[in-house]
Amino acid sequence: MGSSLSLLAVGFFLGMRHATDADHVIAITTIVGRQRSMRGAAWIGVLWGLGHTLTVAIVGGAIIVFTVVIPPRIGLAMEFSVGVMLVILGFMNLTGITRWIQDNVIPGGGLIHSHTHAHGDYAHSHLHGHGMTNHGHAEDRTPQAWLDRRLGGLGLYQVLRPIVVGIVHGLAGSAAIALLVLTAIGDPVWGMVYLLLFGMGTIMGMMLITAVIAIPFAYSAERLPRFNAYLRVATGLLSFGFGTFIIYHIGFVDGLFGNNPSWTAK
Numbered sequence: 511m512g513s514s515l516s517l518l519a520v521g522f523f524l525g526m527r528h529a530t531d532a533d534h535v536i537a538i539t540t541i542v543g544r545q546r547s548m549r550g551a552a553w554i555g556v557l558w559g560l561g562h563t564l565t566v567a568i569v570g571g572a573i574i575v576f577t578v579v580i581p582p583r584i585g586l587a588m589e590f591s592v593g594v595m596l597v598i599l600g601f602m603n604l605t606g607i608t609r610w611i612q613d614n615v616i617p618g619g620g621l622i623h624s625h626t627h628a629h630g631d632y633a634h635s636h637l638h639g640h641g642m643t644n645h646g647h648a649e650d651r652t653p654q655a656w657l658d659r660r661l662g663g664l665g666l667y668q669v670l671r672p673i674v675v676g677i678v679h680g681l682a683g684s685a686a687i688a689l690l691v692l693t694a695i696g697d698p699v700w701g702m703v704y705l706l707l708f709g710m711g712t713i714m715g716m717m718l719i720t721a722v723i724a725i726p727f728a729y730s731a732e733r734l735p736r737f738n739a740y741l742r743v744a745t746g747l748l749s750f751g752f753g754t755f756i757i758y759h760i761g762f763v764d765g766l767f768g769n770n771p772s773w774t775a776k
Contacts, residue, residue, distance in 0.1 A: 517695060521704040525711020528683070529559070529719055533592055533752065537675050538716060540599040540749040542723050543742045551724030554672045555716035561676025562683075562716075563709025567702075569681060570688030574701040582773035586766040589682045589773075593760065595675055596753025603746030 528534070538558055542551045572578050687708060691701045730738040765771040 518700070518704055518707050521691075521708040522711040525708040525713075526715035527711075528708070529712050529715030533596065533756070534558075534679055534716070535719065535723075536745075536749050536752050537592075537596055537599055537679065538672070538720055539723050540596075540603050540745045541672055541675065542720050543603060543727055543745045547728055548721045548724045551720040551728075552717045555718070555720030556713055557669060558672040558676035558679075558720075559709070559713030559716045561673035562680035562712055563676075563706070565677045565680030566684040566687055566709055566712075567705050569684035570691070570705050571702055573684070573688035574691060574705070575698045582771040583766065585773040586760050586764055586771050588684075590757065590760045590766055591678050592682045593753045593756030595678045596749045596756065598753075599675070600746045600748070600750025600753060603742055604750065 538555060541554055541558075573580070687705065688701075691704050695701050695704060727738060727741060730741065761767045764773060
């Protein structure tokens with residue numbers, strides 16, 4: 511009993527350490543780059559952790575309870591999905607910066623003109639001026655305002671995105687975590703408890719990490735908008751580049767697209 515309890519405690523702290531893995535931090539940094547408060551960023555970390563824990567509990571639980579064997583190609587495909595997700599997140603950040611460049615770098619003229627502008631987190635383009643009568647629509651007549659009125663301060667897409675990213679990352683790591691538990695504990699019941707505590711540790715760790723990462727974004731959003739834009743470009747490029755590396759390494763070095771895939775849970 512004592513050794514099992516010790517393993518459960520280790521599982522919680524390993525979950526917190528797991529939150530600091532490079533691919534996790536890069537993915538969450540890319541998402542947090544859109545936040546302007548530590549509180550909002552911390553909630554994103556919690557949602558990411560919930561998505562991650564959900565997948566680990568389901569997939570890892572199936573491996574522990576039913577002793578499912580993961581074929582190498584499927585194991586590689588689960589890790590490959592993380593690379594794809596990082597590329598998508600990086601692309602989304604970089605396209606947002608493209609809109610900023612169009613608005614702030616490319617010169618335009620006239621009081622009434624067309625450019626991309628934002629209402630909170632909602633950005634769109636149309637002909638308008640900066641006067642009260644030239645804008646083209648009321649401030650509360652936008653999709654973002656509609657979502658805010660019905661869903662509160664955190665839009666539905668903002669809730670779903672970190673959960674989906676957490677699910678994908680949990681899918682990639684669940685096999686390795688479950689096989690480690692199966693080897694160390696053996697008892698399926700204690701193994702499931704271990705996975706849940708591991709997930710709680712991951713949620714706690716990610717919440718702390720996202721709150722810390724949000725500090726430079728939150729500080730520079732209003733005071734240093736140009737620096738804030740550079741930060742978002744950097745996170746987008748880092749996510750895109752690291753995701754591309756994962757895709758190449760798993761697809762061609764580890765053999766996902768070849769005839770002899772090589773994968774071990776790690």
